[in-house]
Amino acid sequence: MKNITKLMSVLAAGAVLLSITACGGKGDSSTAVGKEDKSANNSAQCQNKIKKPGAEKVTLWAWYPAIEKIVDDYNNTHDDLQVCWTNAGQGGGEYTKFNNAIKAKSGAADIVQLEYEAMPQFVAGAQKHLVDLGQYGMNKHKNEYTEGAWKSVSMGGGKTVYGVPVDLGPFVMFVRQDIFDKYKVKVPTTWDEFAQAGRDLKAAGYDGFLSDWPPNNTGMTPALFAQKNQKIYSYSVATPDKVKVNYNGKGSKEVLDYWQGLVREGLVDTTDGSTTDWNTNMMSGKYAAYVQASWLTGYIKGLVNKNDTTANFKVYKAPVWDSSTPMVNQGGSALCVSDQVKDVKAAVKVAHDLFDTEAAQKIGVTDGGLFPSWQSMLKSDFFKNMEEPFLGNQKVNEVTIPVASGWKGYDYLPFQNYAYDEQVKVISKIIKNGEDSGVGLKTLDKTLDDYAKQQGFTIE
Missing domain, CATH: 3.40.190.10 (Periplasmic binding protein-like II)
Structure with missing residues (x-):
């Protein structure tokens, strides 16, 4: 786009x-x-x-x-x-x-x-x-x-x-190749390597952030949870009066604890996405990498002169937890x-x-x-x-096609807007304020369960 x-x-x-x-x-x-x-x-x-x-x-x-x-x-x-x-x-x-x-x-x-x-x-x-x-x-x-x-x-x-x-929207990683090359840091393929890359960049003198976790980026969070095989929503048109919400799972907590740790180390920023500040940070080289759907290419292209082909960005497969990490989509x-x-x-x-x-x-x-x-x-x-x-002139679809072909699909809720709004509130407190992820996710589940009941749904 x-x-x-x-x-x-x-x-x-x-x-x-x-x-x-x-x-x-x-x-x-x-x-x-x-x-x-x-x-x-x-x-x-x-x-x-x-x-x-x-x-x-x-x-x-x-x-x-x-x-x-x-x-x-x-x-x-x-x-x-x-x-x-x-x-x-x-x-x-x-x-x-x-x-x-x-x-x-x-x-x-x-x-x-x-x-x-x-x-x-x-x-x-x-x-x-x-x-x-x-x-x-x-x-x-x-x-x-x-x-x-x-x-x-x-x-x-x-x-x-x-x-x-x-x-x-196959989920990939955008990398400022010029930054990784300048500081002689390997582009990460796993989340362990991702964290280490942030430490290595910092040690080499890079004064930006490895990446950003924008709490308001509603679709990115479920995609990251899905990489941990955490199914946070269950819904089927076969039983349209029933829903299940499960943010408070082991996988979700591990993901949030991981990113919370990166924020505490000063490796990751928490600027909200789609804002003037985020745009400036992304294009100025303040972020060395960013995980997002492949359509982000169109967005960042729109932030620069149309004739700019300096090719500072490259697309890689998103980091994985281990060999069982599934392909995900946003x-x-x-x-x-x-x-x-x-x-x-x-x-x-x-x-x-x-x-x-x-x-x-x-x-x-x-x-x-x-x-x-x-x-x-x-x-x-x-x-x-x-x-x-x-x-x-990267053949970016060599990266994205396997992701799209491997994605198995998600469930969404019939009140997805409300779920996203509440998700942003809770994730902001966890990532930005350092609040306990388990407590926050448990609260989020209860809030959404209560809302679902008010709307006439049965909780599975």
């Missing part, structure tokens, strides 16, 4: 999810079954130009970079259907509009872009607001996507599918069909087919900077051999 505003909206969208509707049993996604009004969108207003005015329109809300170019490609090559696209807001802005349409029972697009972590809130109520695409044959496409992406859209529901995966989204869809079969077709060509996928990964969930692109020489000028 090359546009800073768009990128940071995607990054922060998980922290602006809306309150769920009251729960009531297992719910029902059948409200859209049988809908087939081919003329309902004839007067729909589009941001893009419709190429075949006589064809049926399918409306789409999406904020992907280069989405208009992808829509144009689809419309140019299809005579029967035309995509009518609108940017209804980026991340949370769009979710607010979707939630308002749900309350009004009208006004939603046929297809809505949702991040994986946002999807559960729209299927957790007494009435699901996303169409189960499994009823329309989507399961036959399962092998077209990575395992983690498919788990994200099926949400533990067996053959239910609530979205068509598009992109991912971010990603899908195209979901809303229960206000006008012609459900047409919308399902568009949701799947919009990115289902080599041309569209190449637009997505080149013009849009998306990291693809599509197996065909991940296995292609084109994608593997793509060079990033900003990273000194």
Whole structure:
């Protein structure tokens, strides 16, 4: 993603999810079954130009970079259907509009872009607001996507599918290669080596920080916990009235104690991410390394002159604890069909087919900077051999593809926004103030359990 505003909206969208509707049993996604009004969108207003005015329109809300170019490609090559696209807001802005349409029972697009972590809130109520695409044959496409992406859209529901995966955020490490080279310090491959690298840099005269732990970076924390095989959320659309929260596990505590120790040693900063101070620190060389999803490349590129190819940054595999450390992910989204869809079969077709060509996928990964969930692109020489000028023409996908392919997927909560807000409060106290991690995590679990009960969920 090359546009800073768009990128940071995607990054922060998980922290602006809306309150769920009251729960009531297992719910029902059948409200859209049988809908087939081919003329309902004839007067729909589009941001893009419709190429075949006589064809049926399918409306789409999406904020992907280069989405208009992808829509144009689809419309140019299809005579029967035309995509009518609108940017209804980026991340949370769009979710607010979707939630308002749900309350009004009208006004939603046929297809809505949702991040994986946002999807559960729209299927957790007494009435699901996303169409189960499994009823329309989507399961036959399962092998077209990575395992983690498919788990994200099926949400533990067996053959239910609530979205068509598009992109991912494989977790990697960004390194200021010039700093490591200057002080003759080895780039770490394990978390033990990571800590030692910080000590070695400091001993060699480096006056910055090894890295930063930004307590407000909501998605990074669960990814780091997942590296310790700590599953902090459990949720399935098969039992949408039940949730389980487990921040207070052995793995989570070990991760926080590790980073708390680095802060105490003066090796790691605690500046909040996505701030002016963080941007300055990142680009001035105050941080020698940073663990984050691969899409951070687009963000840091946006902080420098577009013609800057000094290639101070390189991407490496994220440090691991040991040989059993799993691949992890931070971010990603899908195209979901809303229960206000006008012609459900047409919308399902568009949701799947919009990115289902080599041309569209190449637009997505080149013009849009998306990291693809599509197996065909991940296995292609084109994608593997793509060079990033900003990273000194590094073939960065040689690092990221194994991570994306190895990620098994996560569960998210139907009240993820609230969970993230409370997570930030607790993690800030632990990392910044040195409070006991066990006490803080236990408190966080109780807070989220109490909230879940208030919203009508049963705690597993």
